[in-house]
Amino acid sequence: MSGSLAASLGGAPALTYECSRAGCREAAGQAIRWRNPKIHAEDRWKTWLACDEHLEFLREFLAARSFPLEVVPVAELSDRATEGGR
Ligand SMILES: [Zn+2]
8 A cells, every 4th residue: 555656666767758750669869859940930949759760760851851950869858848838
């Protein structure tokens, strides 16, 4: 009764990021911040998360559309960055 699931997960990181690629459940190590100039305001950036395997796939997907983007380590993401603002 006093046992908790959290206790059994001791050592797990407080924050985990999951790859944004459809169907992929891998932990993401990198984040891609991007925006579509046609529909997003200049200060509106989206954030995709990518595991090592899908980073190139996702980056190429956006680059092929000439969207501005930048790749940053998830460690450098803030809470604000992952949700793209309020
Ligand atoms: Zn992935």
